[in-house]
Amino acid sequence: MSQIEHAHLTRDAHFVKHAHLPQSIWAARVVWGRWELDNFRVMVDIEQCPGCCDGPQKITTTINDWDTWGGLGMPGLMSTVFRTHSLKLDGWVAQVDKCSGQQIKLGDYGDCVDGILTCMGNIYDDMWILGIDREDPACRPVVSGVSSDTRLIHCTRNQTDVAIAYHMTGDTHLALHQARGISLPPNDDFMLLLTAFSIRLVGKHLVTTIIQCSDFYGIDQDGNRRGSGDDSMPESGHRSTESGVLTPLCAVASPQVWRREPLCVPRREQFQSIREHFYALHQPTGPELRFKYANRQKKDRAVKFFSEMFGLEYLRIYIGEITFFARLPWMMETNPPSDGLYLSAAEEENPPTLSRANWVTRYNLLWGNQQSQGVRLDARHEAVLPLLDRRCQTLRAQCKQTYRYAAEKQKVECEVKSISQTLGAGLLKPLLTTFRNLCCALEHGRAAGRANIDYDRQLDAPSVVQEVQALQVKLDAVEDEDEQRALEEDITGKILWLCWCGICAEADELLPKVVDYLGRNENIGGLQEIFLALLAVTLPCEPGDDQAHLRRIMLDAGAPTSKHQLLLAARAADQAMWSSATKSTVATGNQGPTASTSSQVPSVSVV
16 A cells, blocks of 8 residues: 555554455454554454455554554554543653543453443453463563653642643643552563453453552642542542552553454445345245245346356357356256246247256256257357357467457457456366367377366255255344354355356366367467466466455355354354353452562563
């Protein structure tokens, strides 16, 4: 992203790249700051992701503290919220918030709304569940000296034990007696601890610093004590369990490692569109499904939708007519009636005179060697193979017909590039192998080897349709958003995998016939030009975000991998770990381990 594109961003903006890992509910996340602002910190971690997410190429933005309070440091990237007061910790400017009568402890976590933290637990209280020694030096809090904000330093010239916290939006500041700051340790070990809590505490906020003192009260701009009001006397909620210790100020932050990649709305809409077009291809038998009794017009639109998604318009030039989507509506009927089979428009006008047994054979998902002798398979090649052969002749006559050669070559390159941006891109390598083998066979006078296409040759279409219907019922019933996201990926992936296997099965049967036809005319020069065009696009092929995401969930379904089952298993394992212990056994003491007495700030770890 260029510096010009950075211009509209605040200095706290950080960039995020999210890449979902195949066959899992995990994603790699990279977060980095802005180089031109001397804030180029980088964080790499693994986060749980149920699906329907951004990436892998798209870059989004998030907010984290720009300077980590000058030099005090934090355990990882954080975004401090509701910073109302400013003071100094060991000479570094720090911005904190008023505790608003709450009893706040360092390491408290929970939901934070409008500056009010609803505490759900404490990091130090929970550390024992992970078997971590709370007295480990890497986990011990850091103590800092507190001094006045520069704007009010004149108010404390004769008081060595008083520090003034400047109110950045009001006119009542806080005078703190014998104040000290206690912060989470800014080291890699503690950051890993926060990462270990990321699944359980996703979206929560954390108390990263507290300011303790023996007394505090409100003052005006000139240092005069306020005579009345809430700021004139300590509130009971500010008291610590330590005798004579008050906690009037704290810093609450959102750790980057606790933030979940948000739902990508356009991607969810895309998944829904795929499911709706798939359901439009058949009449579901269950009343619980939403997409029922689609008319012929909807089916035709659905066939066109999937044909474009897999690039069949361009693949037909090199393979032949792929009729899978025209046959798919019939295959989706798990219990087809004895008559009234769905036919394409051409078949309705000229219905073939085949027995029902031959119809079943023809509409099988895998054509293979099960073809009936009565089926005219050549019809899928009649319109395209002569054109492909003439193209080879034009490309072979490079010197004689320069203009026609250049135009034809450009067509080939555009067609191959268009295929590479669809889900049919997986057929480019088999096509590349097919034309390479054919060229070698013609040059050396041997039989052309067959290209291998990777798909499930034993896939049972009716069973997949039933699985999709069962998952759709679950999706309609579930309310948890993470489960919805996982189920949406599972359903969409199964639909795409069924389509992919059907296309590949037909291509696997058609490609040898293409080789046989082109091999008779021995247009080696033209075949080599097509091979080179395929080679130029296939090797550096980089799909866009949408295509990369669709390919991943399609291959995940073929693995097979269920995101929904993985999500439920991860939740069960996490719940089992936490339920094995009770809070009643947590060590006593509001501050957890005893705070370090050192006033030296540890060096900031490189994140």
